[in-house]
Amino acid sequence: MTIYILRRLAFLGLTLLLTSLLIFIITQLLPGNVCRVILGREVGQAALNACRVDLGLDQPPYVRYLTWLGDFLRGDWGNSYSTDAEIRPLVTGRLGNSLMLAGFTMLVGVPVAVALGVIAALNEGRVLDNLISVAALAVVGLPEFVTGIFLIQILAFRLGLPANSSIRESAGFFEALPSLILPALTATFVLLAYVARLTRAGVLQELKQAYVRTAELKGLPRRTVILKHVLRNALLPTITVVAISFGWLISGLVVIENVFNYPGLGRLMVFAITRRDLPLLQAISLVAVLGFALANLAADLLYAALNPRIRVGQ
Amino acid sequence: MAAQKPLLEIKDLTVSYRVGDRTLDALQEVNLSIRPGQAVGLVGESGSGKSTLALAVMRYLPANALTRKGSIEFAGREMLALSQDELRGLWRRELAFVPQNPATALNPSMRAGEQLAEALRLYGSTPEEARALSIDLLKQVRIADAPRVARDYPHQLSGGMQQRVMIALALSGRPKLLVLDEPTTALDVTTEAVILDLLREAAAQQNTSMLYVTHNLGVVAKLSDRVAVLYAGELAEDGPTQDLFRQPLHPYTRGLLDSVPRLGQRKDVKPLQGIEGALPALGAPIDACVYAPRCPLAIEICWQKRPALDAPTAQRAVRCHRWPEILAGEVSANREPTIRLKTAQRTAEPVLKVNNLEVDYPLPRSINEFLSRAPRRAVQAVRTVSLVVNSGQTLGIVGESGSGKTSLARALVGLAQPHAGQIELLGLRLPVRLNQRSRELLSHVQMVFQNPEEALNPYLTVGESLARPLIRLSGQSAAEARQRVPGLLAAVRLPADYAGRYPGQLSGGEKQRAAIARAFASQPDLLLADEPVSALDVSVQAAILNLLAELQLEQQNALLLIAHDIAVVGYLADQIAVMYLGQFMQFSPAETIFDPPYHPYTEALLSAVPPPDPFVQQEQIRLEGELPSAVDPPTGCPFHTRCPRFLGDICVNELPPWRETKDGKRIFCHIPLEELERTQEPVLLFGAKPAGEL
């Protein structure tokens, strides 16, 4: 098991390295004059040259990559091109907000989604399952911005919840709570549909396994068979499903934050794109990737701990 | 015994499956009864409905199954009328089930001991009692180190261990009836022998009845008091084991018995007779004998009227119009062999020479190993194998799982890379990599694979698949190849119009024939057949084996036959090599392999195979322990960890020598031949005394 953990950590490090390289290549090395992109079309050659030196573009690529990576790891994330503000406090502040939203969503959404998936699977083919499955399918098809706007129409205008969730940068949890509700609800909605569908498939798969027959033929009551045997094993694929939904959540939050004007990383990222603010974009990407990778690592370790094949080995 | 009321009484049972919008009958009016303490073997091939019957008895059929007619009475109660709760009560105390695949039947996240203890707690024990009792149960099924196994998870146990756990579980409630669905089919024969032993023991001890479902006639001969034969969902015949084997009354039973190679049966002496044709498609019941299309004794009435289930004697039942004639000996389903098979001549040219071949599969290195620069570990599949096969000759390699026989075949044909040793084909060195072999060389070595279902590309017609080697290896044009295809089909007894069919339209046996036709297309000098019949039904096996022999007579190719079934190998081969853990233990002419002296492993192997004959006396030599890991094979003689004739340190430290016997055998053992000859009895004695009365 320890070997497994070490291997996973090494793998994590490698992936992060490769991904940071990828981010660097996309933003810095791809053809096209970066300086021209940043400064616009009309600037003169002198300004372009100054920009090149300023960005260190006259250095060979690997040096640039290493300096960039080194700086980042030391905490120097540079300054934003468009606002000239220091990037790190900006990003970490927004990160906090996004985490609040994500955390709230996962905490509420995941247990409900898993429960719905399990209920649907245990009632396969019957009314309850059809209801849940169809509803899930419908919601999955709705893009987040559609759901968000829809919810705004229904809830904000009727119930008076804030449609616009701009909150102060450093707002604490309770202060931000009213503004969190609608975006969190939107995110939860879609997360529910996604996770419920996959959980349902996973539980159905477990129900077909031969050990269920063995358990039933022992004479165990149905409830024990489901709880102690089926669900215990269905836990494993569910962890995988939840891990996959992290990725969706990160993507989805970008859109949701924009729908509700919520000051998180997602909004910042779109802002960075419209201003062609590459350093800001790089920093946000790295942070997002790091978060995603860590979340996946946590899921992997949990999976390994619960799966006897890995925990105990051969 | 006759006065006892049956424990299980099945009357006119008819079970159908709802598939799409149709209802297909899987079982038709089946009658069966089992007395207390009696073991009944239910024999059938794939598609006979035997598994459905087993699950019907357990009342655990899938949701789309319908029990349309009939009754199942267990201990006086009508099972079809029981509620789920009542059934659960039965499952706890009176009925138990052992499935075919123990790996999937055990909960992967629960320790083995806990899975037993859970049942015991349900039956009334306290948690401490349950824990102790579960260890006892494991000991009862002959698991050494029961406490350790109880703590293990299923994936840490071998197949044989897993099945023992399942049997322990089944016996834990002290059931009156044990239903077993092919419980040993997935196991090696030496493991199977141990399992059969302990089943017999446990049944005798607790006076448990058994319904043992299998396709293996040897197992029923050994284990059961009565045999019921199922064909296409109908009961063909039913009777006491010895009576049925001595004189089968249904032509299908006769056909089955004639299809199974007996130990010692040789192709030139007594050719096998298969059963022609294939199982009928599932459909509406017809008013005719369902076996008529394949029956050599079918007469007009067989096609017009469904035979009733008659009782020739009080203990026998048969569903055939002609049983009186068969009983009186007037007609017989035995047919004269249509082909004459010969053994190879002694003075043929060597086609294949293998010298000290070694094949291993490297394992991925862990970080520790990488850092400590330890030598790379590998699964040593084949260790120092040498052999010679002549043209027109068949070398049979027999071994259980883990013996390395498949790796050897793959190395010879180019699909695996040996890291040491030479292969010489017709005097030429054979390159180890496929892409280094010229087309000429490739055309000389071809192979028939194990799984007929995957043998042909499902997206090409049979004709297209057969034409490929002609185009590719024999250098023919597409048009020429197409012309040759009907000839190839004819050689394997397939109709010419099969060329336009897709593999999905062929039965398993037909697919294997097409695969054989494809292998012979380039007229290879060496044909490898890796378990060519193990995935096929018994009735079909005979035809394939005979086909291989016939084609060999024509083409005079060398045949390397690989199988785990020593009877199959003994039937076809001229020379037999017994393989264990990557090395050969014994070479023997096929005529003498069943006589002593034997290598101790061969001895154990022969005493483990259940012969399809209740009148045979068989030694009961059993192997202890498990197969050692091929990553860390034992030093010296690889068999020494399990050898019943273990000598001592010499077996551990030194590689054995090859000793030549007078009857042409070569034995890889430290034990002097005189010693073996003195102490070894023939493993099998074909006599009149039934096995049960030893």
Added chain:
Amino acid sequence: MGLNTRVKAASAAPVQGQRFFSLLRGLFRRPAHGFGTFIFLLFFLLALFGSVLAPYGANEQIVHDVRQAPSAGHWFGVDHLGRDVFSRVILGAGDIFTLAGIGTLLAVVIGTSLGLLSGYRGGWFDELLMRFFDSLLALPALLLALLLLGRFGPSRQSVLLVIVAVYIPIVARVVRSVVLSVKTRGYIEAARIQGESSARILFREILPAVLPALAVEAALRFSYAIFLASSLGFLGVGVQPPSPDWGLMVNEARDTVSQTPWALYFPAGAISLLVISVNLMADGLKQAFQVEVQI
């Protein structure tokens, strides 16, 4: 297993040509799948013939009908700039089909080729490629999309590039895993020992076995591509105005939603309907290809 063989014999044996029709029948067997396929085909036709069917141009401003609710003359109403919403939705269909369709097609073709090579060859090529794809997949799809857009600037071509870049790794992985499982089948090994060239094995022996899973995956990718393109349009970093991109239309209609809600709901509905129907169709394909009888 044995009973399965007898059931197969009982069903009509599918000959090559008949396979296609049995597939179609399978698609329409469950009403949900049939519905999805039908709607998809409808949209496809709209996309194809949009320019002929649309009563008005995409940016034609009908000044006197500005902000008109849905009526006989304007089925989906008119937006705040006086543009006929119905026409814009239909023309947007053509837009999204082209964008998502070509993007998915490219991703599928390239991804399949890479997956085939990688799975069949194995070795360092496979290792390297999979590591590279792992790092691409370490970025959630939208993030990678935004990153690329940040670099290349929002435009239709960028969105196309993004779709292709994001989906190649996923398609390649799916294809590779099928190849790995097919590689060990008897008929593939037989082809190898018969000296068939790798190209022939890949395309004539392995690829047909890959196609069913690939078809399902391609349908799913198409639906996600629509999703992605609309989301990017909504965020304003995708296709730029004045294109009748549905996501963009939703974004533009946000501020005036109280006055012209139809200008928002119809394009939003179109996106949802198309995505759901493609998902249903993909589900149907999955069922149709795996006709396994439960016995």
